[in-house]
Amino acid sequence: xxxSVLSARTLTKSYGATRALAGxxxxxxxxxxxxxxxxxxxxxxxxxxVLAGIVSPDAGTVSFHPAAGAPVDVTGLGEAARSRLRRExxxxxFQQGLLIPELTAIENVALSLxxxxxxxxxxxxxxxxxxQSLGLAGMEERRIGELSGGQAQRVAIARxxxxxxxxxxxxxxxxxxxxxxxxxxxxxxxxSTAGQGRTLVVVTHDPQVAARCSRTLSMRDGSIVSExxx
Amino acid sequence: xxxxxxxxxxxxxxxxxxxxVIPATAFAIVTALVLTVVGGAQSFWAWDDEYAxxxxxxxxxxxxxxxxxxxxxxxxxxxxxxxxxxxxxxxLRLLGATPASVGALTVIExxxxxxxxxxxGVIGHLLLSPLVGLIPFRGAALGxxxxxxxxxxxxxxxxxxxxxxxxxxxxxxRRVVVSPLGVRMRAQASGAHWLRAxxxxxxxxxxxxxxxxxPSLAATVSIAALLATLFGGALALLNLVxxxxxxxxxxxxxxxxxxxxxxxxxxxVLDDPKAAWRQVGGIAMASFMAVxxxxxxxxxxxxxxxxxxxxxxxxxxxxxxxxxxxxxxxxLMVGASVGITQASDVLDQRGLHxxxxxLGMPMETVDAxxxxxxxxxxxxxxxxxxxxxxxxxxxxxxxxxxxxPLSLLTIAAVLASGILLVWLSTxxxxxxxxxxxxxx
Numbered sequence: 001x002x003x004s005v006l007s008a009r010t011l012t013k014s015y016g017a018t019r020a021l022a023g024x025x026x027x028x029x030x031x032x033x034x035x036x037x038x039x040x041x042x043x044x045x046x047x048x049x050v051l052a053g054i055v056s057p058d059a060g061t062v063s064f065h066p067a068a069g070a071p072v073d074v075t076g077l078g079e080a081a082r083s084r085l086r087r088e089x090x091x092x093x094f095q096q097g098l099l100i101p102e103l104t105a106i107e108n109v110a111l112s113l114x115x116x117x118x119x120x121x122x123x124x125x126x127x128x129x130x131x132q133s134l135g136l137a138g139m140e141e142r143r144i145g146e147l148s149g150g151q152a153q154r155v156a157i158a159r160x161x162x163x164x165x166x167x168x169x170x171x172x173x174x175x176x177x178x179x180x181x182x183x184x185x186x187x188x189x190x191x192s193t194a195g196q197g198r199t200l201v202v203v204t205h206d207p208q209v210a211a212r213c214s215r216t217l218s219m220r221d222g223s224i225v226s227e228x229x230x
Numbered sequence: 231x232x233x234x235x236x237x238x239x240x241x242x243x244x245x246x247x248x249x250x251v252i253p254a255t256a257f258a259i260v261t262a263l264v265l266t267v268v269g270g271a272q273s274f275w276a277w278d279d280e281y282a283x284x285x286x287x288x289x290x291x292x293x294x295x296x297x298x299x300x301x302x303x304x305x306x307x308x309x310x311x312x313x314x315x316x317x318x319x320x321x322l323r324l325l326g327a328t329p330a331s332v333g334a335l336t337v338i339e340x341x342x343x344x345x346x347x348x349x350x351g352v353i354g355h356l357l358l359s360p361l362v363g364l365i366p367f368r369g370a371a372l373g374x375x376x377x378x379x380x381x382x383x384x385x386x387x388x389x390x391x392x393x394x395x396x397x398x399x400x401x402x403x404r405r406v407v408v409s410p411l412g413v414r415m416r417a418q419a420s421g422a423h424w425l426r427a428x429x430x431x432x433x434x435x436x437x438x439x440x441x442x443x444x445p446s447l448a449a450t451v452s453i454a455a456l457l458a459t460l461f462g463g464a465l466a467l468l469n470l471v472x473x474x475x476x477x478x479x480x481x482x483x484x485x486x487x488x489x490x491x492x493x494x495x496x497x498x499v500l501d502d503p504k505a506a507w508r509q510v511g512g513i514a515m516a517s518f519m520a521v522x523x524x525x526x527x528x529x530x531x532x533x534x535x536x537x538x539x540x541x542x543x544x545x546x547x548x549x550x551x552x553x554x555x556x557x558x559x560x561x562l563m564v565g566a567s568v569g570i571t572q573a574s575d576v577l578d579q580r581g582l583h584x585x586x587x588x589l590g591m592p593m594e595t596v597d598a599x600x601x602x603x604x605x606x607x608x609x610x611x612x613x614x615x616x617x618x619x620x621x622x623x624x625x626x627x628x629x630x631x632x633x634x635p636l637s638l639l640t641i642a643a644v645l646a647s648g649i650l651l652v653w654l655s656t657x658x659x660x661x662x663x664x665x666x667x668x669x670x
Contacts (some may be wrong), residue, residue, distance in 0.1 A: 049588075052588070054587075054588050054669055055669055056669065079669065080592075082590075082669075083587070083590045083591075083592060084590060085590070086588065086589060086590030087589065087590025087591065088590070090590075092585075092588055092589050094585055094588075098581065098582055098585035098586075100494070100497075100582065100586075101501070101582075102494070102497040102498050102500070102501040103493070103494070103497050107493060107497065111490055111493065111494075112589070114489065114490040114493065115490045115590075115591060115595065119488070120487065120488050120493075159589075
């Protein structure tokens with residue numbers, strides 16, 4: 001039996017006349033790194049947003065099965081409850097980091113913990129640990145504008161991990177980086193997720209990024225058209 | 231540039247109406263307020279008796295006091311207009327458009343937006359004049375015709391708004407032309423040097439000494455001129471020390487912040503203390519003036535009521551009226567400036583806010599942080615300026631608190647209302663935040 005961390009059934013989603021998801025079924029296995037590939041407009045980002053509870057599907061269900069505790073019907077939750085789920089149980093890495101420019105690197109990471117009610121001192125200690133493990137020791141007090149693209153993306157990875165999220169979503173995490181930096185960022189992302197027994201779902205159009213993942217789903221016109229196991 | 235291309239680029243994109251509406255509104259408010267303030271002041275020039283000069287001097291002082299919040303509001307309008315084009319112009323430069331083409335586009339677009347705003351501002355002035363004409367001075371209402379400016383003056387002020395827009399656009403353009411890719415980078419926080427504090431302390435000490443000398447110098451020097459000098463010096467002092475004081479206060483807050491909201495708010499101010507000061511600096515002037523002039527008026531009114539002629543009694547009443555009007559006008563300008571800047575910031579940060587929503591950050595957190603980033607400097611500024619003014623008029627403040635507490639309470643109530651107005655203007659921009667925190 002498959003140990004799923006996330007199960008999605010017959011997901012459909014349309015934006016006006018455009019059908020972004022046409023009855024998609026997905027099982028995300030605990031501890032795997034899953035790449036979702038496809039051309040622009042194939043529906044891969046919509047699928048990630050629906051799986052993560054950012055967007056509600058028109059039809060279909062998404063269930064989150066945490067390692068401990070009862071399953072959560074993501075599609076049945078209200079807006080506030082989904083926000084809380086994302087904040088406390090999921091982690092996110094975006095294409096351009098989208099970190100808060102006014103804050104330092106360590107504050108960007110610690111903020112997630114402070115939002116969950118952790119005291120500042122403890123949050124900063126946790127954040128410093130993650131930055132160090134991602135090769136950013138000594139850069140804690142730098143503002144985001146003082147970091148390179150790769151460094152900023154590693155801060156974003158630390159931010160996604162620091163709450164102990166067991167499921168990390170990444171949307172084109174290397175899309176704005178050169179190939180060398182892209183490889184370094186993927187190393188950091190895979191080490192900190194699947195390498196630690198966590199689960200990674202990454203949307204990408206880059207075959208080299210997908211090749212680093214344990215499984216790849218390819219999408220076209222809102223449907224999954226192929227599945228490749230590494 | 232090809233006229234067809236120009237027309238295409240000047241046409242607002244669907245869904246981007248705010249990029250035109252907000253700066254146009256800002257210019258409308260600036261123009262209406264300038265016209266109304268100048269119109270109110272001109273009515274004082276209609277008198278030619280022995281008190282006329284005093285009223286003119288006081289009107290001039292009030293105008294000087296309003297210059298700073300007005301410049302802040304005008305600057306906010308111009309910067310907003312320029313900043314909202316940065317990204318598009320940077321793209322144009324990267325696509326190979328010449329600096330001349332980008333320059334022409336910038337100036338034309340800014341001037342057109344400012345012209346639309348200025349036109350609305352002129353209409354606003356025409357509508358406001360009857361209301362302003364109801365304000366009583368020297369025992370009678372000023373009258374709408376007295377405060378309505380002649381067409382030449384209106385045209386000159388509207389042209390000034392257009393010039394401000396064009397000049398700001400050209401100045402802002404330099405960054406885009408020189409470094410199109412660097413426009414959106416914010417590598418370093420803007421600073422505020424500690425030397426400002428040293429200069430401020432020296433200036434404050436000098437002003438204090440001068441204030442103590444007023445009675446002995448009064449025989450030879452016009453008190454009004456001396457007061458104007460004292461006032462000007464004190465205001466310059468506030469502008470000097472303001473950004474530095476905000477930097478120090480917010481740095482301390484950032485180090486000790488226990489919640490995400492406090493940390494975000496403190497870092498926002500620390501990111502650019504000069505910009506934070508520009509938003510609330512007008513309050514410094516209003517607060518300083520409220521304590522400084524309010525104390526003076528209260529003491530004169532209470533201490534010599536029985537000895538004054540009816541005209542002198544009227545002058546004291548009018549002084550208080552003028553003070554309250556200037557305070558209200560200052561707060562209106564600061565409220566408008568904060569509202570415009572906040573609206574612009576919220577629109578600029580929509581991408582970041584959307585990502586924070588994806589992370590699960592509640593809108594209330596972001597909203598509370600940005601509003602705290604305004605209100606915290608505002609309170610620091612208002613209280614700091616009041617303390618500075620209190621030092622300058624130290625003995626008189628104590629006397630007026632004893633002999634005319636009601637008069638001072640009125641001024642304090644106006645100040646509190648002004649702070650409430652700014653708070654409301656931050657609240658008014660909250661709906662702009664909602665789209666980024668709403669999922670499909």
